[in-house]
Amino acid sequence: MTAIPVQPPPIAIPAPPRTTLFLLAPGLLLLFAIFALPLFGLVLESLKQYVPGRVGSAVDAPLTLENYRELATPSFAGVLYETFKLSAAASLAGLLAAFPLAYCIVRRFSPRQRAVCIGLLVMLVLLSMLVRTYALELAFGSVGVARPLFLALGISPTSRWYTETLVAAGLLHAVVPMCTLTLLGTIQNIDPRFCDAAQSLGAPAWKAHLGITVPLALPGLVSAFLIAMTFSISAFVIPMVLGKGRVLFLSNTIYTRFSDVANYPSGAAVSIVMLVISLLVLSLVSLVQRRRGSRS
C-alpha cells in the first residue's frame, strides 16, 4: 500500500471573472464620477489663490497653501473647539441615554412593543432635521414656550452658555435614536445568561452589567459613538437654527465662505480640514478598539 500524501486542499482566490467586473463597473463609475472626482476638485480648489471679488478661483490661479495658513487663527480654532466640544458632549450623553434604552427594548419588551419602538426610532431618524430643529427652537429657544420657566429659574435664554447647551441638546436629540438603533444588534447578541451567571456568583445586577454587559458591548458602543460623532461634527442645520450665529460649527463656516463671501478656495480648505479631522477621529477610535480587541 502506498502512502497517500496528505495535502491541505488548495485555497484558491479566484481572479475576478469578467462578469464580476461587469457587475461592479456601473457602481465604480458612479462613485468615481460623483464622489472621487468632485472631491479631487475640492482639494485642488483649496490649494488655489483667492482673488477677492471673484466667485471661485481662476483656472490658471497659482497654487498656494495660503488658504490653510489663514486658518491658523484663534477664531478658526474657536470654531474647531466649539464643534468638537459640543459634538463629543452630545455623543457621550447620547450613548449614555441610548444604552439603557436599547437594553430595555431588546430585553424587556415584547416582540410587538419592540417593533413599535424600532419603527418610532427609524421614523425619528428619517424625519426632516429642519422640522425637528425648529420644533426644538420653538420649545426651548430664546423666545420659546419655556422662556418664562427659564427666567423664573434665573437662567437667561440668551446667554452664551444657554445657547451652547441648546445646540448640544439639538445634537443629542438627533443622536439618541441613531445610537439606540446601532446598539440594538449589539445587545441582542449578548447572551442574557452571562448576566444571570454573574448574579448567581454574587454580583448585584448593576455590577453584573458594568463588569459583563458593558465590556461585551464595547465594540457596539464604539461604533455608536463614531456614528454620533461624525454626524455631530458635520451638523449644519442644528447649530445654524439653535446657535443663531453665536455658536458656529465647521459646517456653518464652510457655508459662509462659499455662499456669503464667495471665497471658494477658503471654503474648500475648511472642508478638507473637516474631512481630515473626521477621518483622524475615526481611525484613532477604531485603532484603540482594535488594540483592545487583540488583547482579549
Add this chain to the structure above:
Amino acid sequence: MSNAVEFHRVSRRFGAVTAVDDVSFSIAAGETVALLGPSGCGKTSILRVIAGFERPDHGTVSIGGRDVTALKPYERNVGLLFQHYALFPHMTVAENIAYGLRHRGADRREIPDRVEAMLALVRLQGFGSRRPHQLSGGQQQRVALARALATRPGLILLDEPLSALDAKLRQDLRAELKQVLAAVNSTAMVVTHDQEEAMSLGERVFLMQAGRIVQVGAPSDVYGRPGSRFAADFMGRTNWIEAQVTRRETGLARALSRSGLSLTVPDCPSDAIDICVRPENIILSAADDADQHGMANSAKGRILNVALLGSTRQILVEMAGGEQILVMQANRVGDGLGPGQAVTIGFPVDACITMPAGNPTGLAA
C-alpha cells in the same frame, strides 16, 4: 457545607400559562436530585425560582432553613451551571473562576490559591490563563463547574449540564460530574429532559409534567414502578398491551389482550387494564425453545425487523394476534436473528406493570 431545600406550595404563572403549579418538595442536605421532564413542563422555571431569577406568585422557598423567597439571586449563595456554560468570553479561565470569589467578598490574597484548587478539582491545572473560546466544550463545562463551586455554595443547580456535548463525551463527563459533586458534598439539583442523565446523576428523580411533580422516587423505582403511562413512557421505551381481567387470584390476575394473548400479571383494581412491559425484560428465543417453559407469559410471533444500536439491538416482533412487541437484547454474535424468523417471546409476572386503562395519570396497582 450543604443546604437543604424546601419548596412549599410554589406557583409561578406567565400570563395564561402556569409554569409551576402548586409544587412542594424537599431536598435533604447533601442530596443530589434530578428534576426530569419534557421541555415546557416547568422544570427550568423551578430552577429559576430557586436561583432567585423568578419570584414565585405563591408559596415559599427556603434554602438551608432560611426563607429566601424575597431574596435577589446575588443574595443567595446558589451555584448555577448553565447548559451553554455562559463563561464570560472576555475573561480568562482563572478570572472566570475568581469572579464569584471577588463578589462574595473572599480575601483577595486567598483567591489565586482557591482558583488553583478549583482547577485541580476539575483536572484543568495550567489552563488558568486560557480564554473560554480556546477550550473544548467539555473543558468549558468543567470550567463552568469550577466557577459555580468556587464560592462553596451550599446548593448547586445544574441546567441540562451535559446536553450540549456529544454522546461519548457526555458519558465521561457524567462520571466526572458525579465524582466532583460527591467531593464537594454540596446539595445538587440536576434539571434535565434526558432520563439517562437524570437516572445516572440523581439519587432521587422528580418527574415533572405540565407544571406539577407527578412522581418522586429512586431512579430504579421511577423506572421500574412508573405511576402513570406518562411516567412509564418518559422513563424509557415501553410495550403497552391493552387487556381485560378475566380472573383474579391472590395478588395476580389473568388477563386477555385484545388480540387474544392470555397473560398473568400483577393484580389491578380495574378490569380494563394497560400492561407495561419494558423491552429489555422480554426473553426472545427460537420458536420451539424450551427456555420459555418457566415463564408466566409466553407467546409465539415472527420477527418484523432488527435494529442494531451498537451494544444492543431492538427487535420488533409481530405476535400471532397482530400485536407488535419490541424486544431489547444485548447484541451478541452468531445467533443470526433476522426478519421473518419465527420466535417465542416470554416475560415473568414481575416484568409487567399494570394500571387502569385509559387513565394517563392513574396510579399503578
